[in-house]
Amino acid sequence: MRIGVDIDGVTSDSYTVWLGELNRYYGKNIEVLEDYHLELVYDVPWDDMNQFFVENVERLFMLPPPMKGAKQGIETLLAKGHEVIYVTARSPEEKDVTLRWMDKYEIPYENIIFAGMKNKVDLVKEWQLELFIEDYAGNAEAIAKSGIQVLLLDSTYNQGELPTGVTRCRNWMQIIKQIEKMKL
Ligand SMILES: [Mg+2]
Structure with missing residues (x-):
């Protein structure tokens, strides 16, 4: 996937x-x-x-460390044959520092899309993504509305009811379990 x-x-x-x-x-x-x-x-x-x-x-x-379980989770996805494409609202000017951070924590990457002001939904379509892992409820809803399933990593700022197509996951371990269940 x-x-x-x-x-x-x-x-x-x-x-x-x-x-x-x-x-x-x-x-x-x-x-x-x-x-x-x-x-x-x-x-x-x-x-x-x-x-x-x-x-x-x-x-x-x-300064920030990786999210708990993120590195391992991403490595698991890759090991299972999934393709991981990062899509961030960070700007292209922030590419250098972002890559250094990924390298610092040895988080594997091949493609990172720096959306900047571009709409994430358009990029999800453009890159033909089949599933999206997100923390901002607004993006999650917009992506789900476009027909792409979203796993929302639980946080204090994304509480509340979720629209169809968005599944809340408490942590990265749950994200991996959820993806295994999907069997896409
Ligand atoms: Mg985010």
């Missing part, structure tokens, strides 16, 4: 680290991220937060 895998919040445990960094920068003490949209959580303009990310890209992208 051709499986699309998101990076932030799925492969990289980005949000845990970003929460700490943003708390320090904005002088806040938010402990649980309940909304995926960080600019809303911190109540700052998107441009302002984007500037913080641009200026600290090296630190913010290199």
Whole structure:
């Protein structure tokens, strides 16, 4: 199966680290991220937060460890003959630091698509992906609506009811089990 895998919040445990960094920068003490949209959580303009990310890209992208079980999970998928294609909302300018991070943690990759402002649904179609692993409920819903099954990695910011075609998985182990059940 051709499986699309998101990076932030799925492969990289980005949000845990970003929460700490943003708390320090904005002088806040938010402990649980309940909304995926960080600019809303911190109540700052998107441009302002984007500037913080641009200026600290090296630190913010290199500091997070992989999500628990991600490396092993991805290796398992590849060993079972699946194709893994990463699709991230990171921009093409962030390719270099992303590849260094993947290398640092020895996470296997062949194709990484840097969507930037491009729509993930279009890329899922373009790359003929058959399943997508995502953490943002908004993307999950949009991809599922286009007819591609989605596994949503559980997080504090994606709680709530899920639309048809989206299956919540508690962790990477459950993701692997779910894919085995699908037998596509
Ligand atoms: Mg994500």
